[in-house]
Amino acid sequence: MRCHLLLLIFFTLLSLLIFVPREGGELIGYERVVEVETGDHLLRLRTTSGHLDMLVSEEQVYSIQLALNGTKPFRPNTHDLLSSLLKALNADHFVTVDKLQGGTYYATLHVSVFWKGVKLDTRPSDGVAIALRTGAPIFVKEELLENDISQRTF
Structure with a gap:
């Protein structure tokens, strides 16, 4: 029983190191979003060095x-439901x-x-919600920051 508990603790800690950035930690090649803004059909993800606009x-x-x-x-809507599930499972994400x-x-x-x-494929707007x-x-991949949405179709 003690061995099972130790294995559970070990794999839990290992999964945290692999999948979730530490407090204040960053992902290589990504920037952390510090502000989210919305407008008419516009979602802006702002980082300390730029932003990403999406329709x-x-x-x-x-x-x-x-x-x-x-x-x-x-x-509850779908975002509320999934958020409640993640919280209930105490899932790091x-x-x-x-x-x-x-x-x-x-x-x-x-x-x-x-x-x-x-890793679950999602629309950015669903992930943000x-x-x-x-x-x-x-987090936003650095190469995506400050793209011109006028040339994009969504």
């Missing part, structure tokens, strides 16, 4: 604004905006629970 749906902007304002809807391909941004929700770590609800860090 998103009205529903995504609304969900992100709810999270920014700390407002809870009468009934963070979001990375990784690439722009064919005019579409791609993001990853990195989740670590006990010894198991997974979840991270804002849970207080998880958001």
Whole structure:
């Protein structure tokens, strides 16, 4: 029994080192988002050295604004549901905006629970909406910062 407990602790600590940046830690090649702003169909992720603008749906902007304002809807939406699940599992997690391909941004929700770590493909706006609800860090790949959205289709 003691051996199982030690293994559980070991793999839990190992998963934290692999999947979640330490407090104040950074990911190589990424910058941490320090501010999230929204406008009409616009999501801006601001870092200390630049920003990334993305066009998103009205529903995504609304969900992100709810999270920014700390407002809870009468009934939970999908972002609230997943955020509650991550909190209930005490899952360590963070979001990375990784690439722009064919005019579409791609993001990853990195989740670590006990010894198991997974990377889930997500839309950046969904990742941001979840991270804002849970207080998880958001990172943007440095090469994506300050892209001109006028030349992109989404």
